[in-house]
Amino acid sequence: MDVRTSSGSAARLGGLRGVWRRWLGTGAVLAILVVAGTVASPHGAGAAAHDSGDRVSGAGKTIIEGGTGGASPLPVTTVVAFHAGPQGGDFECLALVPPQATGPGSGEFTVNAMYVTGKVTSLDVQGDTATLRGIATVTGLGAGTAQAFTARVTDGGPGATVTLDVSGLTFHEILVEGQINVR
Secondary structure, three states: OOHHHHHHHHHHHHHHHHHHHHHHHHHHHHHHHHHHHHHHOOOOHHHHHHOOOOOEEEEEEEEEOOOOOOOOOOOOEEEEEEEEEOOEEEEEEEEEEOOOOOOOOOOOOOEEEEEEEEEEEEEEEEOOEEEEEEEEEEEEOOOEEEEEEEEEEEOEOOOOEEEEEEOOEEEEEEEEEEEEEEO
């Protein structure tokens, strides 16, 4: 056997062992970092234990049952959009009325009657119904800042419902376009 060949093979084998040790060492370090990152991360395993998984989102157009109320109610439509989860969310609702009760323009919803913009601070889901609670700024009807609101929404497309309580007022709305997802 040639000494050069045998010592060359031994050197290569020793080099491969060194590479293998470095790969094992690197793999061990990466495994430790992954485990440490998962435990330390607010979105890792620790956060999942506190996340109920409940979520709600929706957007669309509604009509308010009974409109403005009274002997000669005006129709009221809203554009509503919201999303919420265990960490909170946002709620938006713009109510529009026609500029006049009858005649030309009475079917055009162009007058801003009320706008509610708020932060969702809690979410409760029971079956296909979600209750969002939070604090809003309200303009128009019921105007004010730091107004507590509650919005109860049902899952579904047209026909799903939104009930909004804000500024001492309650609005029962029926979704005519859009979708609400409670999960």
